Amino acid sequence: MADFGGWLMPIDYPDTGTLVEHTAVRESVGIFDVSHLGKASVVGAGASEFLNRSFTNDLNRIGDGQAQYTLMCDHSGGVIDDLIVYRHSAENFFLVPNASNTNAVVETLVNSAPAGIEIVNLHEKFGVIALQGPHAVKVLQKLQIDYSLDYMSFCNAHISGCEVILCRTGYTGEFGVEILPTWNEAEKVWDAIVEAMQEFGGRICGLGARDTLRTEMGYPLHGHELSLSITPVQASANWAVGWKKGDFAGSEVLRNERERGASRVLRGLVCTDRGIPRAGMHVKNSKGEVVGEVTSGTFSPTLKIGIALALITPSINLGDNVEIDVRGRNCSAKVTSTPFVPSHVK
Numbered sequence: 001m002a003d004f005g006g007w008l009m010p011i012d013y014p015d016t017g018t019l020v021e022h023t024a025v026r027e028s029v030g031i032f033d034v035s036h037l038g039k040a041s042v043v044g045a046g047a048s049e050f051l052n053r054s055f056t057n058d059l060n061r062i063g064d065g066q067a068q069y070t071l072m073c074d075h076s077g078g079v080i081d082d083l084i085v086y087r088h089s090a091e092n093f094f095l096v097p098n099a100s101n102t103n104a105v106v107e108t109l110v111n112s113a114p115a116g117i118e119i120v121n122l123h124e125k126f127g128v129i130a131l132q133g134p135h136a137v138k139v140l141q142k143l144q145i146d147y148s149l150d151y152m153s154f155c156n157a158h159i160s161g162c163e164v165i166l167c168r169t170g171y172t173g174e175f176g177v178e179i180l181p182t183w184n185e186a187e188k189v190w191d192a193i194v195e196a197m198q199e200f201g202g203r204i205c206g207l208g209a210r211d212t213l214r215t216e217m218g219y220p221l222h223g224h225e226l227s228l229s230i231t232p233v234q235a236s237a238n239w240a241v242g243w244k245k246g247d248f249a250g251s252e253v254l255r256n257e258r259e260r261g262a263s264r265v266l267r268g269l270v271c272t273d274r275g276i277p278r279a280g281m282h283v284k285n286s287k288g289e290v291v292g293e294v295t296s297g298t299f300s301p302t303l304k305i306g307i308a309l310a311l312i313t314p315s316i317n318l319g320d321n322v323e324i325d326v327r328g329r330n331c332s333a334k335v336t337s338t339p340f341v342p343s344h345v346k
Contacts, residue, residue, distance in 0.1 A: 002207070005099030007036035010206035018208035022301040025172050025213055026341075028201040029133035031193055032210055034171075034178075035186060037128045038083075038102025040095045042109065044117035048090040054109060054249060055085065056232060058242030064089050067152045067167055071232055071240055072097075072105055073250030077257065078228035079235070081105050082220065084169060086154055094165075096128070098222050126165075127186025131193060132176030132213075134344065135200040140177070142196040149177070151346045160192035171210065173217035173343045215298050218268055218309060218338025224279060224295045225266055225309055233257045234311060236266040264292065264311045268338040269324065271306035275331030282325040283310050283333075291316055294324065302341050306331070309338070 001008050010033075012018045024030045042051060052059045057070035066087055072080040081101035086094035097105040106121045113119055131139060140147045145157050145166070154167035165180040181189040194204065211221075220226045225235050232241050233254055241254065269277065277297030285291045292312030300307045308324065316322065316335055323330040 004207060005036055007099055009036060012206040012208045013204050016203055018206070018212060019301050021203050021205040021209035022212050024201065024203035025133045025174055025205060025209060026302060027134070028203075029131065029135040029139055029197050030203045030205040030209065031190075031197060032130040032132070032205050033127070033190065034130050034210075035127040035183075036099040038095070038097040038099055038105065039122040039126045039128075039180070040097070040102065040106050040109075041120045041122055042093045042095065042117065043091060045091055046114060047093055047117055048087075050113060050117055051085065051093060052242075052245060052248065054112065056241040056248060056250075056254075058245045059085065059087065060245070061242070062087055062152075065153055065155065067154055067169060069152075069240055071226070071237065072108065073232070073248075073254070074228065075250055075253070077231040077233075077250040077253035079222065079226040079230060079232065080108060080228065082222055082226055082240075086165070086167065101222060125183055126180045127183055127189070129179040129181070129186070129190055129193065130170055130172075130176065131179060131197075132170045132172040132174045133202075134175055135197070135202070136174075136176040138200055139193065139197045139202065142199075143192065159189045162189050164189060170345065171219060172213040173219070173339060173341065173345060174213075175344050175346075211296075212298050212301055215296050215307060215309065216300055216302055216340045217343060218340065220266075220309075221296060230311070231257060231262070234262045234264050234266065261314060263313070265314050266295070267310055267312055267316070267318070268336040268340060269294070269308040269310050269322065269333040270303075270336050270340065271308075271324070272321075272332045272334055274306075275324065275326040275329070276306045277308035277324045277326060277331065277333070283312055284323040284325065284330070285316065286321065288323075291322070300340060306333075307340050308333070
């Protein structure tokens with residue numbers, strides 16, 4: 001167990017460990033308790049327009065019953081948080097921010113909301129359970145859920161007699177869903193899913209596997225690849241910005257940065273010799289000059305090598321060879337695009 005975002009969270013579980021849990025998600029199915037994630041509602045006339053001014057992505061791209069990944073920036077272009085927005089209607093939205101940033105997201109919205117829009121922090125009103133892996137659909141079928149959701153869509157469903165929100169999202173790169181029961185029914189829902197997945201080789205998974213899985217996909221983690229000092233342009237998250245929509249928080253700074261080019265960009269690094277990169281380690285060019293810094297690094301259970309995400313100078317190109325300073329020893333690596341392994345989210 002370890003502190004994570006102010007919550008006591010499991011790193012891994014007895015008799016399995018991170019490698020076994022990681023492999024279960026890639027090859028069969030795994031379940032994560034991620035109830036530490038924040039939740040909030042934004043309701044009222046004009047909610048869609050208000051949130052479109054508050055977040056980077058364009059909410060006009062989605063309709064009722066769909067979800068969208070987006071970012072909340074401050075006026076300097078730094079990222080306050082990255083989050084998922086669920087659209088029930090143009091006047092009713094549900095937000096899932098990161099645990100440690102929930103208060104900042106809610107407070108920022110409250111301070112800028114026009115009259116008639118109500119923002120409520122629901123952090124401990126809902127649990128969040130992630131069911132991920134190629135056999136996730138078999139588990140849902142065993143739970144008698146009529147499954148027909150498109151990626152990034154959601155609906156209401158029932159598990160063990162409990163009403164839940166079921167969304168085709170996840171943080172592993174595998175086919176799966178995130179399930180939101182009410183807080184007081186979360187344990188009952190969890191137990192039902194755990195029982196249903198046993199015949200498919202399912203494993204209960206902790207934060208260790210969650211981190212190795214998301215790093216293999218190149219997914220950002222706030223505080224590492226995104227922060228108040230790392231903009232979406234630098235984090236190679238231009239796809240999550242509605243460049244053609246109207247102004248939003250930080251839009252002028254971000255548009256200027258995009259036009260002139262960022263001073264650093266997020267890239268993948270694959271080690272070509274032994275070594276496990278970690279956040280904060282320096283990246284060097286062939287001359288031994290520091291050209292960047294690792295933001296996340298791990299041993300890839302799928303590739304059986306060290307991999308990393310790093311912010312590096314744009315003069316370093318895909319395919320270039322670099323060195324990572326791993327505790328005083330240079331570890332050779334190649335610059336690559338992400339994901340490191342194929343995505344199966346759809």
